[in-house]
Amino acid sequence: MEKALKVVPNEMLEVFDDISQTMRMNYYPPCPHPENVIGLNPHSDAAALTILLQASDVEGLQIKKDGQWIPIKPLNNAFVINVEDILEILTNGIYRGIEHRATVNSKKERISIASFHKPQMSKVIGPTPTLVTPETPALFKTLTVEDYYKAYFSRYLQGKSCLIL
Numbered sequence: 376m377e378k379a380l381k382v383v384p385n386e387m388l389e390v391f392d393d394i395s396q397t398m399r400m401n402y403y404p405p406c407p408h409p410e411n412v413i414g415l416n417p418h419s420d421a422a423a424l425t426i427l428l429q430a431s432d433v434e435g436l437q438i439k440k441d442g443q444w445i446p447i448k449p450l451n452n453a454f455v456i457n458v459e460d461i462l463e464i465l466t467n468g469i470y471r472g473i474e475h476r477a478t479v480n481s482k483k484e485r486i487s488i489a490s491f492h493k494p495q496m497s498k499v500i501g502p503t504p505t506l507v508t509p510e511t512p513a514l515f516k517t518l519t520v521e522d523y524y525k526a527y528f529s530r531y532l533q534g535k536s537c538l539i540l
C-alpha cells in the first residue's frame with residue numbers, strides 16, 4: 376500500500392509494529408419477521424483491516440456501494456477482507472472504510488466471526504504526512520488509538536464512524 380501510494384517507506388508501516396488482533400463472534404437467531412429487524416446496524420469497523428468468516432451458508436452481510444446495499448454471498452472456505460476506518464484515516468481517505476450491516480433470516484440461524492486488526496492503543500493515527508499536501512489537506516484528526524476507540528465506542532453504532540476534522 377505504501378508503494379502504491381508512493382508514501383515514504385515505513386511511514387504507515389511503523390504504526391503497525393506489534394499489531395493487535397481482537398475477535399468477535401456474531402450469532403443471529405432466525406426471526407419470523409426479518410424485514411422489521413436488523414442483525415447488526417450499519418457501521419464501519421474500528422480497525423485497519425477486518426478478516427471476516429461467514430461461518431454459515433446463509434446470506435446476511437451487506438456492503439453499501441453507491442448508496443445501495445449489496446449482499447455478499449458466503450463462499451466455502453473463504454474470508455471476506457474489509458478495509459476499515461483506520462486505513463481510511465492513515466491514507467487520508469484514499470482507501471475507504473466500507474460501510475456494512477448484517478440482516479437476519481426468517482428460518483435459519485447465522486454465525487459470523489470477525490477478526491479486527493489494528494495498531495496498539497498507544498500508537499498515534501492520522502493522515503500519513505506524505506499524503507497531506509496543499510491540494511489534499513488532512514481530512515481526519517490525528518489522535519491516539521486509545522482516544523479513537525473512546526470516541527468510537529461513545530457513539531451509537533450507526534453508519535460510518537471516521538473522525539472527520
Ligand SMILES: O=C(O)CCC(=O)C(=O)O
Pocket residue numbers: 399401415420427429435436475476477486487489
Ligand atoms: O455478521 C456479519 O457478517 C458482519 C459482522 C460485523 O460487521 C462485525 O462483527 O463487525
Ligand SMILES: [Fe+2]
Pocket residue numbers: 418419420475489
Ligand atoms: Fe463490522
